Amino acid sequence: MKKEKWYQRKLFYIPFSIVMGILGFGAWFGTALGMHIDDEFNKDYYSGKDEPLFKRKHDKGDE
Helix, strand or coil, X not given: XXXXXXXXXXXXXXXXXXXXXXXXXXXXXXXXXXXXCCEEECCCHHHCCCCCCEEXXXXXXXX
16 A cells, blocks of 8 residues: 555545635635724624624724
């Protein structure tokens, strides 16, 4: 029997595929929620019915 290289084994590809799937799903889910790369979670989301889930980060020079 021929010995397989480390990157040809199922023990490498199965966990690698699971991790890459989780990362891809997380990016898709964030985009589906309308999140942009410079957004952060809104701490005041539950304080009012019109508060958005994400808020834009403000630079120090923007204020």
